[in-house]
Every structure is written in C-alpha cells, then in structure tokens.
Amino acid sequence: xxxxxxxxxxxxxxxxxxxxxxxxxxxxxxxxxxxxxxxxxxxxxxxxxxxxxxxxxxxxxxxxxxxxxxxxxxxxxxxxxxxxxxxxxxxxxxxxxxxxxxxxxxxxxxxxxxxxxxxxxxxxxxxxxxxxxxxxxxxxxxxxxxxxxxxxxxxxxxxxxxxxxxxxxxxxxxxxxxxxxxxxxxxxxxxxxxxxxxxxxxxxxxxxxxxxxxxxxxxxxxxxxxxxxxxxxxxxxxxxxxxxxxxxxxxxxxxxxxxxxxxxxxxxxxxxxxxxxxxxxxxxxxxxxxxxxxxxxxxxxxxxxxxxxxxxxxxxxxxxxxxxxxxxxxxxxxxxxxxxxxxxxxxxxxxxx
Amino acid sequence: xxxxxxxxxxxxxxxxxxxxxxxxxxxxxxxxxxxxxxxxxxxxxxxxxxxxxxxxxxxxxxxxxxxxxxxxxxxxxxxxxxxxxxxxxxxxxxxxxxxxxxxxxxxxxxxxxxxxxxxxxxxxxxxxxxxxxxxxxxxxxxxxxxxxxxxxxxxxxxxxxxxxxxxxxxxxxxxxxxxxxxxxxxxxxxxxxxxxxxxxxxxxxxxxxxxxxxxxxxxxxxxxxxxxxxxxxxxxxxxxxxxxxxxxxxxxxxxxxxxxxxxxxxxxxxxxxxxxxxxxxxxxxxxx
Numbered sequence: 001x002x003x004x005x006x007x008x009x010x011x012x013x014x015x016x017x018x019x020x021x022x023x024x025x026x027x028x029x030x031x032x033x034x035x036x037x038x039x040x041x042x043x044x045x046x047x048x049x050x051x052x053x054x055x056x057x058x059x060x061x062x063x064x065x066x067x068x069x070x071x072x073x074x075x076x077x078x079x080x081x082x083x084x085x086x087x088x089x090x091x092x093x094x095x096x097x098x099x100x101x102x103x104x105x106x107x108x109x110x111x112x113x114x115x116x117x118x119x120x121x122x123x124x125x126x127x128x129x130x131x132x133x134x135x136x137x138x139x140x141x142x143x144x145x146x147x148x149x150x151x152x153x154x155x156x157x158x159x160x161x162x163x164x165x166x167x168x169x170x171x172x173x174x175x176x177x178x179x180x181x182x183x184x185x186x187x188x189x190x191x192x193x194x195x196x197x198x199x200x201x202x203x204x205x206x207x208x209x210x211x212x213x214x215x216x217x218x219x220x221x222x223x224x225x226x227x228x229x230x231x232x233x234x235x236x237x238x239x240x241x242x243x244x245x246x247x248x249x250x251x252x253x254x255x256x257x258x259x260x261x262x263x264x265x266x267x268x269x270x271x272x273x274x275x276x277x278x279x280x281x282x283x284x285x286x287x288x289x290x291x292x293x294x295x296x297x298x299x300x301x302x303x304x305x306x307x308x309x310x311x312x313x314x315x316x317x318x319x320x321x322x323x324x325x326x327x328x329x330x331x332x333x334x335x336x337x338x339x340x341x342x343x344x345x346x347x348x349x350x351x352x353x
Numbered sequence: 354x355x356x357x358x359x360x361x362x363x364x365x366x367x368x369x370x371x372x373x374x375x376x377x378x379x380x381x382x383x384x385x386x387x388x389x390x391x392x393x394x395x396x397x398x399x400x401x402x403x404x405x406x407x408x409x410x411x412x413x414x415x416x417x418x419x420x421x422x423x424x425x426x427x428x429x430x431x432x433x434x435x436x437x438x439x440x441x442x443x444x445x446x447x448x449x450x451x452x453x454x455x456x457x458x459x460x461x462x463x464x465x466x467x468x469x470x471x472x473x474x475x476x477x478x479x480x481x482x483x484x485x486x487x488x489x490x491x492x493x494x495x496x497x498x499x500x501x502x503x504x505x506x507x508x509x510x511x512x513x514x515x516x517x518x519x520x521x522x523x524x525x526x527x528x529x530x531x532x533x534x535x536x537x538x539x540x541x542x543x544x545x546x547x548x549x550x551x552x553x554x555x556x557x558x559x560x561x562x563x564x565x566x567x568x569x570x571x572x573x574x575x576x577x578x579x580x581x582x583x584x585x586x587x588x589x590x591x592x593x594x595x596x597x598x599x600x601x602x603x604x605x606x607x608x609x610x611x612x613x614x615x616x617x618x619x620x621x622x623x624x625x626x627x628x629x630x631x632x633x634x635x636x637x638x639x640x641x
Contacts, residue, residue, distance in 0.1 A: 082495070083493075083497060084539045084542065084569055085537050085538070086496070086536055087500075087535055089534060104528065104531065107527075108512075111514065111517045112513060112519035113513060113514060113583070114512065114585075115583075
C-alpha cells in the first residue's frame, strides 16, 4: 500500500532533487582572499578613530539654551479691525501708504517730542528665497551698493583705493577724496614695502591694470576688484561716486530659516522730501528684484514685506507695496506679443520679396 | 411584528430599535453615534472564471483593508452651524446678524441660553426683525465691549521734550498711543479734559492725566496717560523705572484724582524684571 502511495506521489509531483555531492560543488558566495599586507596597513591608516571626550555633567538649568527668535510673522488667523480704535496685537499689522508712514514718523520726531528732525529713516525688506529648483533650493545672501539720485550723509566709513594708468582720471579721483590713487609704479612700491597702504574698505581698478594688481593680491585679499562686486570697470569715476554716496544693503539669512531673507538699510534723512525718500527706496527695491530667480512662478511674491522705521521710535510701519513695486506681466501675455511681432516680421519680409 | 431579516443593521443600532423602525431607510445621519468606516481591499480578489465552481483560494492578504473614510475625517466631521443672533454677543455680532460657528459652541453657549436661533428658512426670512437701530443698540460694534473692558488697563506714556515749548494736543496722544500698539484712526475722537497742559516743565515728569477716547462715535473710554520728560541729549535724560506703567502717579490736575484712582492698572510682575537699556523704547515694546 505504501509503495503504491509512493508511486502516485512520484507521478503527480516529479520533483528533481540534487544529491549532496552535487550541491557542494557550487560556489554560493564570493570568495574572500586575504588582502596584501601593504593594502591592509594602508586601509587601517585611513580609518579615523573617534575619541570620546569626557564632558563634565552640568544641570539643565545651567546649560546654555539657544533661543531662536524668528523674524517671520504669520498673520494667517488674524483679520482687520472694524473699529476706529483698536489694539494692534489682536489684528493684522496696519498697512500704511508711504506718505502716511512718513508723516507719522515726523509726528514722533517732532521738536515737541523726540526733537530729532534730522534722524535717519530706515527700511526693512523681507524676501522669500525659495527658487523652486532641484539643485539650488535657496538664494544665497548678498551685499550691494545702489546708485542714488538724491544723496545724503550716511555716516559710514567707505574709504576707497583706486588703481589706473590714466593721469587725467587719477587727478579727478583725487579731487573726489579717494584715499590713494595708484599707478604701476605704486604697485611695485607696495610690493617692495616702500609705500604703506592706508586703511581702506574698497579697492577699485581698470581692467588694463588688473594683471599688475595681481602681484599684491595677498595684501588686498577678498577686497580685490571683481566684476561681480561692481568694483572693476572702465568708468572709475562713476564707480567711486556710486560707492561713496550710494545705499549699502546686505540681504541676510538665518541659518535655521533658509527660505527667508531680510535686510535693514537706511534710505535717507527725515529732512528730505517724501518724494526723494520714496525714489531712494524704489532704487533699492529695483536692485533687489533684479536678483529674483527666473524659475520662480510669476504669481508668487518675491518681496513679501516692506517696513519703514526711524530710531529711537519703536514703531515699524508696514507699507503698501502696490505703489512701490511694478507687478510683472503674466507669461501668457508676453508669448502673445512675441507671436504678433513675429507675424509682423514675416509680413514685412513677404512685402520685401 | 415586522420581519427583521429585511433590515440591514447599521452601527450602534440594537435589534430592538431596528424592529421598531422597520420601514425607515437607515442612513448614517440617523445613527446616534458616528461610527461608519468605509473600507477598501488592499489587494484585488483572485479572479473567478465563468465556469469555476470551486470557491477561489483566499489567503491572509485578501483580508487586508485600507481605510477610505473615518468618522473624524474632514468630510465626515460635523460642519459649522449657521445661527441668527437674537441679542448682542461680545466678539460675535449684534442682534439679527447671521454667524457660522462650531456646532458644540453654538448649542451650549448660544442656543441653550437663547442668545441665538437656528438659521432655518423661516427664521432667515424674519432675521431682519431682530435688528436694532443704531440708537437703540448698546454697542457700536462686536468688539467695542471688549475694548471698553481692556483698554483702561493700558497706560500711555507721552514723551515730551525738555528743551522746546509745548502744549499737549490730541495728536501727541495719538502718536504716543500708536507706539504702545493702540491705533486711533480718527484724531477728532480724542479729548483732553481740563485746562491745557503746558511745558517745558521738569516737575510734570511721571505725573498722570486723563484722555477720553470715543470709539465709533459712541462709547467713551477713559485712559491714563503718563508724562515722560525727554531730553534730546542722552546724558540729561530722566532714568526709567522698572515697569513704570504699573504705578499710579500724582495727577497733573488735582480735580482728576478721584477718576484716576478708579481707573484700573496693569499688575506689577516681580518675576519679570525689565531693565531698560538707556532708551525708553525698549520698555514700551515690553509693555505692548
């Protein structure tokens, strides 16, 4: 009976079974040969051993807490007030027109109150640094000096050194108050130690003399003229004028908030007219918008908020951006206009033919 | 009795109740507890061929389900309720206003105490009957009652110059209130009772006076203002007390003393020591 059963099972399920001797002849894993003594020694030398340092125990109360104060403001769940008297903390920040904000600064700095009619007027610009790209997700911080029409005394140290071969430009620069105007000979003198460099913040030069300037690269370090910093150019007079009188702003970023950039800068004095101050602010905003990445969608705001302030008052006025920033046209409209132009060109060609 | 086998049993309904409500079509809205889960098979069932008689082999994976909808999902959650206010409710609205609120809040705090009624079609048609004229209404807006309660706790420090001549005008108080975080849109709504206060006068430093605000041309609020004499040169400036807005000063006008004593004041917090760093503005920021 059992034999019969065995027969049936062998018929129904013909399974091929390897013998033990057969299976042993297969290599199931890669074979590890002993590494040579030289390579073994080299690999061991490469390994970095982490030494565990013993740290003395400190109670939690005495540990330094890194308190991160965020500059971001989220007003999502707040609204605007209905009353004509209200407390700011319960509502969204009140939005001022530029003229209105300036008038309220002039109230607090009035001779009967703070008595500071010549105070600095500052602005804060906040941007979103998201680029919507895969490799470079956020914009890096930058510093720039913007050329102005309505100049003012900013009270900063911006001493300049200039290098050029032309004698006429050198005399012009000296009249403008540049600390040192150099030639090829002065560069050699600096290299030998005969001429001492005065204290300086900016170095400006012509592209013709740049090759000679490379000899004292070690002394200038990061301040060496470059196209990126707009300190290298043909028209040196214009560059020095911009550096001496322009508005300097630096867009900063908190390392913990990579998607948010901010910069505080001074746009003028309180005794200037409102139009002049507004024009100065517009110049800086234009420069900031020029850094906007192309990958950003058109409907997303690059500049998220603008505040106006003046020390020693603690107030910060949020400003209506519509009058200050020109809204970019939608992409679809641009394509249409291009198409029309092409059509016109084609028609003109046909006429010529 | 009605045949019970025809009725699909759902959720928390017992057999007894189902037998009583035999002809009623059962939907999730009738259930007294929200417990309907909608599920979906994680993997498809094994295929059944047309002439197959045997039941297909089902292993454990056929009994794994995904949850499509839970009782606490956004779609299944109770939606906000629309009610019509019968009376003025602080922070919500006036009588006759239609508001949408959380259903639990509406039931416990509005419908039970009869401050509001359901926004049924009949009630909505008569909603305008509950509205009062501007003169009859006790408060001008939904937030004005809160303002009347809370604003008097704040002190307005008025910075005035030591070197130049001045008399206190409404715009001085408007600008000083804005620094503490109180916006006054209409300058005409500020009143300073009593004879005009003139300076420069060093003896006025730290003294209090009353300013009267009119909210929406209706409610009047009295507020405490404190004079701070400010020298333009930093060396000559008056020193600043810790949390000076928590202390009552002497009145500028002796007639106002009774009114000033009645006004509430923010409580001094001994744990929170604010040492101003030479400037007044830091202290003001903390106060707001």
